[in-house]
Amino acid sequence: xxxxxxxxxxxxxxxxxxxxxxxxxxxxxxxxxxxxxxxxxxxxxxxxxxxxxxxxxxxxxxxxxxxxxxxxxxxxxxxxxxxxxxxxxxxxxxxxxxxxxxxxxxxxxxxxxxxxxxxxxxxxxxxxxxxxxxxxxxxxxxxxxxxxxxxxxxxxxxxxxxxxxxxxxxxxxxxxxxxxxxxxxxxxxxxxxxxxxxxxxxxxxxxxxxxxxxxxxxxxxxxxxxxxxxxxxxxxxxxxxxxxxxxxxxxxxxxxxxxxxxxxxxxxxxxxxxxxxxxxxxxxxxxxxxxxxxxxxxxxxxxxxxxxxxxxxxxxxxxxxxxxxxxxxxxxxxxxxxxxxxxxxxxxxxxxxxxxxxxxxxxxxxxxxxxxxxxxxxxxxxxxxxxxxxxxxxxxxxxxxxxxxxxxxxxxxxxxxxxxxxxxxxxxxxxxxxxxxxxxxxxxxxxxxxxxxxxxxxxxxxxxxxxxxxxxxxxxxxxx
Ligand SMILES: Nc1ncnc2c1ncn2[C@@H]1O[C@H](COP(=O)(O)OP(=O)(O)OP(=O)(O)O)[C@@H](O)[C@H]1O
Numbered sequence: 115x116x117x118x119x120x121x122x123x124x125x126x127x128x129x130x131x132x133x134x135x136x137x138x139x140x141x142x143x144x145x146x147x148x149x150x151x152x153x154x155x156x157x158x159x160x161x162x163x164x165x166x167x168x169x170x171x172x173x174x175x176x177x178x179x180x181x182x183x184x185x186x187x188x189x190x191x192x193x194x195x196x197x198x199x200x201x202x203x204x205x206x207x208x209x210x211x212x213x214x215x216x217x218x219x220x221x222x223x224x225x226x227x228x229x230x231x232x233x234x235x236x237x238x239x240x241x242x243x244x245x246x247x248x249x250x251x252x253x254x255x256x257x258x259x260x261x262x263x264x265x266x267x268x269x270x271x272x273x274x275x276x277x278x279x280x281x282x283x284x285x286x287x288x289x290x291x292x293x294x295x296x297x298x299x300x301x302x303x304x305x306x307x308x309x310x311x312x313x314x315x316x317x318x319x320x321x322x323x324x325x326x327x328x329x330x331x332x333x334x335x336x337x338x339x340x341x342x343x344x345x346x347x348x349x350x351x352x353x354x355x356x357x358x359x360x361x362x363x364x365x366x367x368x369x370x371x372x373x374x375x376x377x378x379x380x381x382x383x384x385x386x387x388x389x390x391x392x393x394x395x396x397x398x399x400x401x402x403x404x405x406x407x408x409x410x411x412x413x414x415x416x417x418x419x420x421x422x423x424x425x426x427x428x429x430x431x432x433x434x435x436x437x438x439x440x441x442x443x444x445x446x447x448x449x450x451x452x453x454x455x456x457x458x459x460x461x462x463x464x465x466x467x468x469x470x471x472x473x474x475x476x477x478x479x480x481x482x483x484x485x486x487x488x489x490x491x492x493x494x495x496x497x498x499x500x501x502x503x504x505x506x507x508x509x510x511x512x513x514x515x516x517x518x519x520x521x522x523x524x525x526x527x528x529x530x531x532x533x534x535x536x537x538x539x540x541x542x543x544x545x546x547x548x549x550x551x552x553x554x555x556x557x558x559x560x561x562x563x564x565x566x567x568x569x570x571x572x573x574x575x576x577x578x579x580x581x582x583x584x585x586x587x588x589x590x591x592x593x594x
Contacts, residue, residue: 170292252267372402422438538571
């Protein structure tokens with residue numbers, strides 16, 4: 115996607131450069147024709163900018179109304195003042211009959227997006243903490259009513275998008291409007307697509323900023339950036355959760371109310387983690403357009419390490435191209451790293467099959483979801499434990515309402531940084547784990563569970579520091 119943005123920027127740079135060059139070649143004081151030509155060349159960058167504004171405006175309208183045809187003048191009356199101004203920039207006045215819209219009595223707070231729970235600028239505290247930024251937007255953390263933390267997203271005036279645009283066109287306000295269409299599109303998608311793995315939109319507001327009126331800020335659920343290195347060091351159960359969240363999201367996107375949606379920019383940084391669940395945050399590069407084709411060779415899916423040619427349907431559409439692009443990206447950025455590594459051995463064949471089939475695009479999203487849900491079921495129900503060794507209970511002595519305060523050792527992958535805290539399906543699995551660790555002499559059954567409902571158990575080197583605790587049970591290895 116970045117390459118596409120760079121390519122667009124490069125194309126714009128080139129046209130601007132050519133226009134400037136032509137102007138330089140035509141010496142001043144030439145005849146009227148030359149002067150006119152000069153003026154036209156000067157207008158070109160501005161025309162290009164207007165052209166882009168028009169295209170972005172039309173795209174936003176398609177997502178808002180989910181229609182292929184341009185919006186009618188009637189629908190323009192429902193727009194907020196900012197959007198009307200955006201339209202002013204993009205369309206000739208006579209064609210869109212703006213005089214009917216201006217000064218109308220429609221409340222600006224009643225656009226179609228209003229089904230979303232409303233939060234506005236006055237709810238946002240001025241104490242903002244910078245979280246991150248990308249090509250176009252920057253994100254800040256803010257406290258609502260002094261208690262709930264939310265993410266505020268707006269166009270980054272110092273970002274590459276605005277800076278490149280201003281360098282080309284020297285028009286900050288128009289460049290802002292162009293960039294803000296991305297936030298507008300994202301906001302519409304966040305509102306129209308409702309799924310647990312899509313970030314929740316809490317509201318939006320308009321305020322003046324950088325001498326520009328009505329700049330748009332969206333207020334969403336707060337997440338934390340998806341750190342791949344950190345994930346690779348976390349327990350398999352947590353990594354599996356990310357993959358399961360992702361396939362559930364892709365399944366929803368493949369069957370969304372707007373049709374099959376593809377994420378053209380599919381890098382881990384487009385996602386955040388909220389309470390261990392993966393959620394997509396960056397939707398400005400999402401697309402519901404289906405690729406038209408005349409023959410199969412038009413349905414070419416290109417990735418750095420592999421290419422695929424999909425089927426062209428009789429209706430002239432590349433079949434399942436959107437979902438297959440998503441699925442292969444899920445394979446190459448997530449499944450291949452997160453799924454098989456340190457998984458329970460009995461689940462490995464099934465996980466390997468999922469990785470291979472998605473990496474070769476042999477399955478669609480539906481089948482991939484079925485298989486990942488199957489892994490989830492096997493894991494959660496303990497069925498993945500093929501031959502549960504029933505260790506005679508005499509091997510461990512149960513001490514109710516007791517905990518070993520210290521005597522920790524490190525193990526991998528632990529839920530605790532300095533102790534060995536692992537999840538188990540049942541007591542037998544805990545005994546198995548303790549038997550397999552040479553340091554383990556006792557284990558503590560905590561009252562905590564993981565997201566799959568498995569028990570968290572602390573494994574310890576001894577029981578000298580045994581103290582009472584009403585919520586825990588300690589098991590001591592009986593030797594000799
Ligand atoms: N809700 C959120 N909670 C926490 N951090 C977030 C949230 N949304 C976005 N971020 C962080 O802010 C960064 C920028 O946001 P976003 O990806 O929407 O901007 P962008 O300009 O479209 O970026 P890109 O160049 O990747 O397209 C993200 O990479 C992410 O780390």
